[in-house]
Amino acid sequence: MTAIWSVDTAMFCENAKRVKQDNNIMAVVKNHAYHYGLEFAIEQFSKIGIDTFSTTSLKEAMCIRKLAPNATIFLMNAVYDFDLLREYRIQMTLPSLSFYYEHFNDLYDIAIHLEFENLLHRSGLKSIDEIKEVLQHHRQNQQSRKMHITGLWTHFGYADEFDVPDYQIERDAWIEIVDTLIADGYTFDMIHAQNSASYFRENSVLKHHTHARVGIALYGSRPYQSITEESIQQSLTVKGNVIQVREVNKGDYCGYSFAFEVIKDHTKLAVVDIGYGDGILKSRAKHEALINGKRYPIRALMMSHMFVEVDDGIHARDEVILYNKDIRVDEFTFKGVGANSEQLSAMNHHSLIKEYR
Ligand SMILES: Cc1ncc(COP(=O)(O)O)c(C=O)c1O
Structure with a gap:
């Protein structure tokens, strides 16, 4: 994976x-x-x-x-x-x-x-x-x-x-x-x-x-928000995979330098094989990822990994989508993550597998 x-x-x-x-x-x-x-x-x-x-x-x-x-x-x-x-x-x-x-x-x-x-x-x-x-x-x-x-x-x-x-x-x-x-x-x-x-x-x-x-x-990205999504469509997908799901408890710190403090017992964290080394901006990691059609919060970003807080429905080998037509680059531009081109340019094409379908 x-x-x-x-x-x-x-x-x-x-x-x-x-x-x-x-x-x-x-x-x-x-x-x-x-x-x-x-x-x-x-x-x-x-x-x-x-x-x-x-x-x-x-x-x-x-x-x-x-x-x-x-x-x-x-x-x-x-x-x-x-x-x-x-x-x-x-x-x-x-x-x-x-x-x-x-x-x-x-x-x-x-x-x-x-x-x-x-x-x-x-x-x-x-x-x-x-x-x-x-x-x-x-x-x-x-x-x-x-x-x-x-x-x-x-x-x-x-x-x-x-x-x-x-x-x-x-x-x-x-x-x-x-x-x-x-x-x-x-x-x-x-x-x-x-x-x-x-x-x-x-x-x-x-x-x-x-x-x-x-x-x-x-x-495929809208330069400003009032343009309809139908007018400009995103053909790019960026995704990683759940490597494993781990249970952590209240008071645990996860990720480097106390990145995420767990506030509930039996919290489930998916460990995902994509990180800032692949080009995911720190500001993007303040938002969500899409797994099996549902959005889950990203809790910590590391060089080659991220933690996403999930529920019982998520398992190892599930795909974790950072960008696709339903979770678009421009959505995060309008949320202040950075310009469309800034998010696109950050992608590390040496570490990510590159595919044209
Ligand atoms: C001189 C010039 N023209 C055109 C463009 C295209 O701009 P956009 O990507 O917003 O369409 C750029 C992009 O930065 C530019 O620097």
Whole structure:
């Protein structure tokens, strides 16, 4: 018995199709496709008609090129390996005005997307003036081999926040930039801004935009709670097994460093073969696990084990489900365990058995 991380492939595709609908989606496949596996994700997304991918890592971008020879690949972090970008036909962000002036000659033949910094302040040109400065300088550049400005983009940092006005502020600032540039006669092959939360909030791809740049919804987790569970479905299961059930009594301490104090005689604890070493977050272990269709409280988390308080119905070799379609990653996101992607990224794919069904 070993703990298992498994994905229902048909359900993964079905969800991606449902999220995509008839829209153009740039699938975010960074961090090994949110840990679902880059090869797997590219294959499934390609099957349902997604041909545009983005990541933050050059290594992943090069891997995508091998997996999808005709795909459009967008690198969201700037790198300095300009020859590799050309060789692998990878489009890249322009992260700042200074990067432009330092490297516009090095960037010849590379497709570049102008990035607007907006409220996240992680990267990008700071204002419409900086964007226009690059566009005008580029237009006046007489070199025969120049970079190609093919895209315009930003990232919304507040699309999953509802109690503050910041999403509206960053959205309005961005739309004004897009509208102004279009009114001034600039054109772009690609304009993209929306992550999953913005894509669902807007119920579509924004005006003038060619793509929504979606990650977590394609992987089956809701970015915010008011989206129905039917709209975004989880294909991932993470489960361990009951190794044995032990009886403990009032006053016993179980787990390391007095982790759980027993308050009732004849308490039954299932010892389960999955722990933080497999990627179960400590915050997740404050909640329940699903055994034989019923939820039981996790009482202590160790590296390779956990204790779950159970009843007489639970026995050795019963499956203990930490995540599946009925006990979803996003449920725990909304309970404050950590972001969807944080829970997914924690999974240890070296210790868990990995299965695509
Ligand atoms: C720049 C950028 N775009 C898009 C996404 C996708 O976001 P989500 O997974 O919320 O759809 C991310 C994710 O962190 C990102 O960093």
